[in-house]
Amino acid sequence: xxxxKKPQHQHDFDGIEENxxxxxxxxxxxxxxxxAFAVFYVPYYHFMHPEKLPHAAxxxxxxxxxxxxxxxxxxxxxxxxxDPNATLTAAFQAxxxxxxxxxxxxxxxxxxxxxxxxxxxxxxxTDDYYLHGGKLSDIxxxxxxxxxxxxxxxxxxxLKPDQIRDVxxxxxxxxxxxxxxxxxxxxxxxxxxxxxxxxxxxTE
Amino acid sequence: xxxxxxxxxxxxxxxxxWATVIWGLVGMLVGVLIAxxxxxxxxxxxxxxxxxxxxxxxxxxxxxxxxxxxxxxAGMYYASQRLLKARMYSDKLSRIHFWGxxxxxxxxxxxxxxxxxxxxxxxELEWPIDLAITAVWVVMxxxxxxTIFKRRERHLYVAIWFFIASIVTxxxxxxxxxxxxxxxxxxxxxxxxxxxDALVQWWYGHNAVAFFLTTPFxxxxxxxxPKAANGPIYSYRLSIIHFWSxxxxxxxxxxxxxxxxxxxxxxxxxxxxxxxxxxxxxxGGMINGLLTLRGAxxxxxxxxxxxxMVVAITFYGMSTFEGPMLSIKSLNKLSHYTDWTISHVxxxxxxxxxxxxxxxxxxxxxxxYGRELYSKKLATAHFWMGLLGILIYMLAMxxxxxxxxxxxxxxxxxxxxxxxxxxxxxxxxxxxYWIRMFGGLLYLGGALVMLYNVVKxxxxxxxxEDTEAEAAPYERKPLVGSFHYRLEAAPVTLTVLATIAILIxxxxxxxxxxxxxxxxPSISSVKPYTPLELAGRDIYIREGCNNCHSQMxxxxxxxxxxxxxxxxxxxxxxxxxFLWGSKRTGPDLHRIGGKYPNLWHLRHMEDPRAIVEDSIxxxxxxxxxxxxxxxxxxxxxxxxxHLGVPYDRDTVTNAKTLAEAQAEAIADDLAASGIDGMQDxxxxxxxxxxxxxxxxxxx
Numbered sequence: 001x002x003x004x005k006k007p008q009h010q011h012d013f014d015g016i017e018e019n020x021x022x023x024x025x026x027x028x029x030x031x032x033x034x035x036a037f038a039v040f041y042v043p044y045y046h047f048m049h050p051e052k053l054p055h056a057a058x059x060x061x062x063x064x065x066x067x068x069x070x071x072x073x074x075x076x077x078x079x080x081x082x083d084p085n086a087t088l089t090a091a092f093q094a095x096x097x098x099x100x101x102x103x104x105x106x107x108x109x110x111x112x113x114x115x116x117x118x119x120x121x122x123x124x125x126t127d128d129y130y131l132h133g134g135k136l137s138d139i140x141x142x143x144x145x146x147x148x149x150x151x152x153x154x155x156x157x158x159l160k161p162d163q164i165r166d167v168x169x170x171x172x173x174x175x176x177x178x179x180x181x182x183x184x185x186x187x188x189x190x191x192x193x194x195x196x197x198x199x200x201x202x203t204e
Numbered sequence: 205x206x207x208x209x210x211x212x213x214x215x216x217x218x219x220x221x222w223a224t225v226i227w228g229l230v231g232m233l234v235g236v237l238i239a240x241x242x243x244x245x246x247x248x249x250x251x252x253x254x255x256x257x258x259x260x261x262x263x264x265x266x267x268x269x270x271x272x273x274x275x276x277x278a279g280m281y282y283a284s285q286r287l288l289k290a291r292m293y294s295d296k297l298s299r300i301h302f303w304g305x306x307x308x309x310x311x312x313x314x315x316x317x318x319x320x321x322x323x324x325x326x327x328e329l330e331w332p333i334d335l336a337i338t339a340v341w342v343v344m345x346x347x348x349x350x351t352i353f354k355r356r357e358r359h360l361y362v363a364i365w366f367f368i369a370s371i372v373t374x375x376x377x378x379x380x381x382x383x384x385x386x387x388x389x390x391x392x393x394x395x396x397x398x399x400x401d402a403l404v405q406w407w408y409g410h411n412a413v414a415f416f417l418t419t420p421f422x423x424x425x426x427x428x429x430p431k432a433a434n435g436p437i438y439s440y441r442l443s444i445i446h447f448w449s450x451x452x453x454x455x456x457x458x459x460x461x462x463x464x465x466x467x468x469x470x471x472x473x474x475x476x477x478x479x480x481x482x483x484x485x486x487x488g489g490m491i492n493g494l495l496t497l498r499g500a501x502x503x504x505x506x507x508x509x510x511x512x513m514v515v516a517i518t519f520y521g522m523s524t525f526e527g528p529m530l531s532i533k534s535l536n537k538l539s540h541y542t543d544w545t546i547s548h549v550x551x552x553x554x555x556x557x558x559x560x561x562x563x564x565x566x567x568x569x570x571x572x573y574g575r576e577l578y579s580k581k582l583a584t585a586h587f588w589m590g591l592l593g594i595l596i597y598m599l600a601m602x603x604x605x606x607x608x609x610x611x612x613x614x615x616x617x618x619x620x621x622x623x624x625x626x627x628x629x630x631x632x633x634x635x636x637y638w639i640r641m642f643g644g645l646l647y648l649g650g651a652l653v654m655l656y657n658v659v660k661x662x663x664x665x666x667x668x669e670d671t672e673a674e675a676a677p678y679e680r681k682p683l684v685g686s687f688h689y690r691l692e693a694a695p696v697t698l699t700v701l702a703t704i705a706i707l708i709x710x711x712x713x714x715x716x717x718x719x720x721x722x723x724x725p726s727i728s729s730v731k732p733y734t735p736l737e738l739a740g741r742d743i744y745i746r747e748g749c750n751n752c753h754s755q756m757x758x759x760x761x762x763x764x765x766x767x768x769x770x771x772x773x774x775x776x777x778x779x780x781x782f783l784w785g786s787k788r789t790g791p792d793l794h795r796i797g798g799k800y801p802n803l804w805h806l807r808h809m810e811d812p813r814a815i816v817e818d819s820i821x822x823x824x825x826x827x828x829x830x831x832x833x834x835x836x837x838x839x840x841x842x843x844x845x846h847l848g849v850p851y852d853r854d855t856v857t858n859a860k861t862l863a864e865a866q867a868e869a870i871a872d873d874l875a876a877s878g879i880d881g882m883q884d885x886x887x888x889x890x891x892x893x894x895x896x897x898x899x900x901x902x903x
Contacts, residue, residue: 007440009685012675013361014286016427017436023445024491031449031484038477046473053469054533058759058770065619065761107625111815112804121803121815121877151801157765158624 076161085193088136092169101170104163108155109171117171118179122152123186125174131187134175134194139168208356208677211670212285216298218572218667220278221565223306225655227274228561230313231266232648238263239644241822242789243637248822253317255822256789257748261328262316267553268326268416270309275561276420277305277344280367282568283427284348287364289357289675293350297343304340308333319746320390323781324405326412327381331392334382341378345371352695356675359692362443366423368695369451369702373415376706381408385847387839391742395847398776399466399724402784403459403717407710410458415706417552418520419451421560422489425517428564429493432509438495444688446488451702453482455709460531463540464758465784466773468723471713472533478709479531486524493517508583512563515591519555523548538613541754541788543633544605547598554594554647562586562654569658574668578660582653589650596643604633604640613762621765626791627818634820727774729903732849733896735837736863740893742840743832743886744783747824754785755794755897768795768898775901778849790821797899802870803877805891827887834863866892 007020045052051060081087091097106115109122117125128134132142143164146154155164172194189197241247241256248255281298285291292298311333315321321328329337348371352360360368381404384392394401430437437443459467459475494517497503497510504510526548530539539545570577577583611629614622623629683690691698717723733741744750757763759770771794776782800808804815809827812819838859845851855862864883870891871883882888 004436009359009689011359011361012289012357013359014283014427014431016361016430018362018440018443019436019438020441021439023439023442027442027484027487027491030487031481034481034483038481041477042473046470054464054759055770058761058764061761062764068619111817112800121801121807148798151799151804153799158621160618160620 085137097166097169101166104167105170116179117174118181119183124183125171126177126179127185129185129187130190134190143168207674209674211672213292214670217278217282219302220274223274227270231271234263236644239641245820257751258317260751265312272557279424287361288355290355293347297347301344308336323745325409331386356678363423363426366419368699370415370420372703373706377408377411385843387843394781398779398782399773401782406461407458414454425493430496432567433496435496438492442488446485449485452705453478455706463533463536465756466771476531479528483528490521508587509563509566511587512559516556516559519551523552538609542605542609543601547601551598573662573665575665578657582657586650586653589646593643593647597640600636600639604636608633627816631818724773730900732778735841735859736866736889736892737896738840739837740889743890750783750785752789754788754792756784757794767792780847795898797895797897802873802891830886831884832886832889834860837863
């Protein structure tokens with residue numbers, strides 16, 4: 001065992017003794033490496049690669065995401081049929097969306113529109129009165145973009161296009177059902193297809 | 205040579221030891237209760253004074269300032285008298301310090317549950333208590349330096365350097381972070397706003413950890429570890445290097461609490477780099493402590509005191525490594541706002557502060573009462589219970605933190621958030637909250653075993669007289685030796701140099717933040733809060749919402765998708781104090797404004813589970829019943845104007861009328877949805893505030 005080095009001066013620190021061993025090499029090594037890292041880090045991020053700092057990096061990532069979404073949007077637009085509502089109606093009647101639509105509804109919509117669609121904070125889905133139109137495309141539009149002024153959030157960032165379609169179909173399917181506690185009607189009367197009966201009614 | 209005979213004041217040490225034991229139990233009990241509340245929301249009991257938001261600050265203040273604080277003072281009074289070969293300067297000042305400190309703790313225990321809080325973490329106590337803390341601290345400092353001046357041992361041992369640095373730095377931190385403008389006996393506003401307030405707060409918050417929980421305890425370690433191990437400190441020169449580098453570097457690291465926030469990038473970089481550079485200085489203390497046992501490791505098997513101390517130092521080493529790792533930005537992205545931070549701080553608090561305290565108490569009790577410890581076996585049992593408790597606690601919170609952090613950031617293959625509903629990420633970790641509570645209970649159980657052991661030890665004992673000691677008087681003669689050797693005999697110079705060392709980092713970061721406007725680019729659409737919103741904000745502060753909700757959306761894609769546009773520093777210029785929060789037990793609220801209808805908020809505050817089935821938030825039904833107090837709203841607006849918030853004269857004069865009119869409008873909207881009579885209820889003010897949050901930049 002190596003002899004401990006002793007300090008030149010000894011004191012009476014209530015009987016506590018001190019050795020004066022050299023600083024451990026590995027300890028000095030860690031200290032040196034962390035200081036060197038700091039010296040390297042500042043010019044690397046702040047002068048050579050400012051694009052890696054958080055805001056710039058985020059912007060790049062968002063731009064990239066936007067490109068992907070825009071491409072998907074363009075693809076969809078190219079496929080857009082002449083009469084979107086006819087296609088939607090066909091898909092609605094064909095079924096297959098029920099399970100997914102209900103799941104999305106329960107997880108995201110039931111809190112404000114009641115599990116049975118009777119409405120609480122948000123409007124009642126079971127009656128024939130609509131604020132923003134009752135066509136399938138109207139419902140999809142409201143779910144996608146939201147109605148910020150009235151506290152309906154846009155679900156676009158959270159739900160995928162398929163989920164939005166399915167939940168909108170599910171909402172449409174609630175029309176004509178009998179909820180436990182229906183909220184009073186809001187908006188204007190629509191016909192079976194979802195068009196406002198009174199032509200003067202607002203469409204947005 | 206004459207030899208002087210004198211006695212040490214042992215009574216004051218006994219007092220502080222008992223305060224440590226009692227407050228430790230109280231603080232931990234509150235900890236277990238709030239842990240229970242997170243696992244089981246009904247444990248909030250529907251009582252305003254007992255909700256998590258109000259009790260969490262009570263827990264942190266109790267364990268930091270009451271438990272660790274009294275422990276620091278007990279050890280400092282015991283060790284310093286013996287190292288300086290002098291009785292404390294004034295018995296009277298010692299007792300003013302003791303009773304003053306206990307009164308402050310009692311005041312904290314009363315005011316925090318009442319919702320009297322500044323909201324700034326570990327500095328929640330309101331201004332009259334802040335003043336009392338300052339006064340008691342000054343009394344202690346006078347007493348301490350008085351003792352140094354009448355010492356008989358000329359050289360100051362390393363423990364004393366650490367005590368001096370702690371006393372000076374805590375004073376500086378406390379005073380500058382607590383600068384606030386009172387509007388009543390129980391309410392004040394921070395003089396700083398937004399980003400600046402955040403920077404000052406975390407300069408304080410981080411260094412409260414440094415200079416209240418680290419340097420004082422290093423001082424204790426330097427005395428009690430060699431005493432208990434009966435061995436020499438490993439290296440005198442290491443103690444010099446690590447002391448100065450530690451106190452100099454620590455001060456710079458505060459911004460690592462604000463990584464990816466609106467704090468300018470250069471300040472974030474400082475926080476990260478100085479944290480990394482702190483590894484070696486921190487470990488210097490660990491090396492000096494652990495290697496005291498070199499060649500005597502076998503003593504560990506027998507001696508519970510050494511077990512406590514060695515494990516404490518090991519936890520110190522782990523925490524001071526984990527801390528810098530969490531300061532690395534790419535890791536902080538994952539860990540920030542999660543329970544990983546909670547795991548980290550409890551490693552430090554339960555492992556380092558707690559275990560060092562217990563080792564010290566088991567060592568002190570027989571010496572203070574002149575009787576062998578009642579049971580070594582029980583002390584060993586305490587050790588194992590405590591250790592197991594810490595490991596269960598830390599592991600549970602670590603897994604919870606990593607799990608939730610990953611879920612927040614996770615995207616599916618289509619590029620959508622995999623867990624868009626925040627509550628899903630809460631549900632995933634609730635089982636771990638139960639396990640954490642069990643770990644905390646074990647640790648608390650260990651502390652109760654100690655209480656029993658100590659009570660048994662001293663039952664029926666005649667308290668011995670103060671210990672007698674003798675020493676040669678202070679001798680002034682020329683000193684030959686290195687600069688530091690001479691410095692150790694010059695307490696004033698040492699104190700001045702230590703003060704300079706701790707001021708540099710703080711000044712280097714805060715002065716540019718205050719002075720250079722480019723650090724907080726202004727946004728013209730950002731306007732002051734309306735009087736009603738201000739009143740609502742104070743309800744938010746009273747209920748401690750900031751303990752579970754952040755108001756700081758980080759510039760990360762997952763956050764922008766989840767919450768909306770990331771937060772800009774210019775949005776907070778009127779926020780006295782800032783309310784960014786440090787933990788997301790619930791979701792961020794910075795862009796909550798305008799997201800949901802007023803009725804949503806009312807229903808949600810009344811019964812969160814009516815809206816979010818699995819929510820663990822307490823219900824705040826009393827907000828729908830309590831009448832809002834608008835009598836002081838004008839004083840609030842005036843105070844804000846004094847602090848530089850640009851209210852026009854009309855708003856100041858008609859503050860109350862304006863508030864009432866806005867409340868009426870919200871109440872009308874609620875009435876249209878079938879909820880009547882809310883125009884004078886607290887909920888309306890809170891809704892006004894929440895609906896305003898984060899909306900100005902959209903204008």
